[in-house]
Amino acid sequence: MIPGLSNADMTNHSHNIVWIAALFMGCFFMVSCENDVNEVKQLGVKKPGIEEGKDIVSYLSVSGVMKAKLMAPLMLRFQGDSSLKSEFPKSLYVEFYNDSMQVESRLRAKYGKYLEQDRQIYLRDSVVIIRVNGDTLYTSELYWDQTLEKFYTDKFVEISQREPRQKLFAKKGFTSNQQLTQISYFDLQPGSFIFLPDSNAAKPETTTAPIILPVKK
Template structure:
C-alpha cells in the first residue's frame, strides 16, 4: 500500500494572523474579490512530500511552491519546479528527477512533468525530454514525445517515445536512433597481419 505524507513550511502559520490583519485594513470589495479568486485553492511553500510503501520510504519530493485545487479533478500543481529522489528498500538513492513544472492528478495517481525534464540513475544514465508522465500505480515513466538518453559509456540514444521503470534501471524506445559503442573484441585488429587460412579443397574420390 502506497502512503503519502506532506510537510509545509511552518512559517505559513506565523504569517496567517498578519495576513488576516492586513485584509481587514483593505476595502471590503478587494477582500471579497481576493476570496473569489482563491476559493478552493490551498497554497504552500518549501514543500516536502514523502511516498512510502509497506512502511518503507520510496520517494521524497521537494518543491519551492505548491497550489492544490479541490475541483471535480483534484490537482496539486508545482509551478516553480520540483525534484524527486527515489530510494530502494535500503534507503539508497536509485534515481533523481527534476522538472521546471509538474502537477499531480489525484484521481489517476499520475504526475505530469514538463519543461526541462531530467531523470538520472546511479549508473550514470541521464534522460532528457520536454514532457514525461509518472504513473505511480504502475511505477513507470512514459512519454509520447521525443526523448534523449545519454549513457555513462558515451552512447547517445534518441527515441520518438519512451517507457521506463520508476528507478530508471530499464527503459525502451519507440523508433530508437543513436550511436552505440562496439567492443574492441568485435573489431578487426590493424596489427593482425596473419593471412586467412587457405580454403580447403575436398579430396578426390577414389577410382573404382
C-alpha cells in the same frame, strides 16, 4: 497501484489538509506506499478552492522505510471542480532511496501536475532523471500512468547510459515500466549510436521499431 498517494496528508502544526501530489515519482520502487508527516514552512489559502504550500519538504515511506524525498518552492491544490489537481508551478526536485537509504536516482522538472481522477502525473520543461550510476534521461515532457504502471512520452528523448556506454536520441519518445529497467525507444534518430562491450566500433541504429534495452542499476 498506490493507495497512499490519494490520501496523503500535508500538515502545518495542527492544521491538516489533503495533499494528493506528494512524491508521485517515488513509485519507481514501490508496491504500496505510506506517507510520513510532511514539513511545510508556510501554508495558506490565497483563493477560494486553492490550497497553497510554500517551501515544501515531504517524505514517502514503505513499511516505515523512507523511499523518497520531494522538495518544491510552491505547491497549489485546486478543489471544487470535477477534476481535482495539484500543481508544482515553480519546479520540483525528488530524491529516491534504496533499501539501504542510499540515493538511487534524482529527478528534476520545472513543472509538475497530478490529475486525481485520471490517476496520471504530467511533468514538463527540462525533465531530467539521473541515476546514481550516471545514467541520465532528458526530455521536455513525461507522463506516468498509475493504472497502466508505466512512464511514457512521445517527445524527443535523449538517453545517456554509462554502462554499457551508449547514447540514444529517440525522435518519438519512449515507454518504460515504473522501475525504468525495461525501456522501449521509438524512431531512433539517424546517427544515434550504441557502444557494445564486445565491439571495437559504434553501431548506428536507424530502425523505427522500438528497441528494448535494460537499464542497469
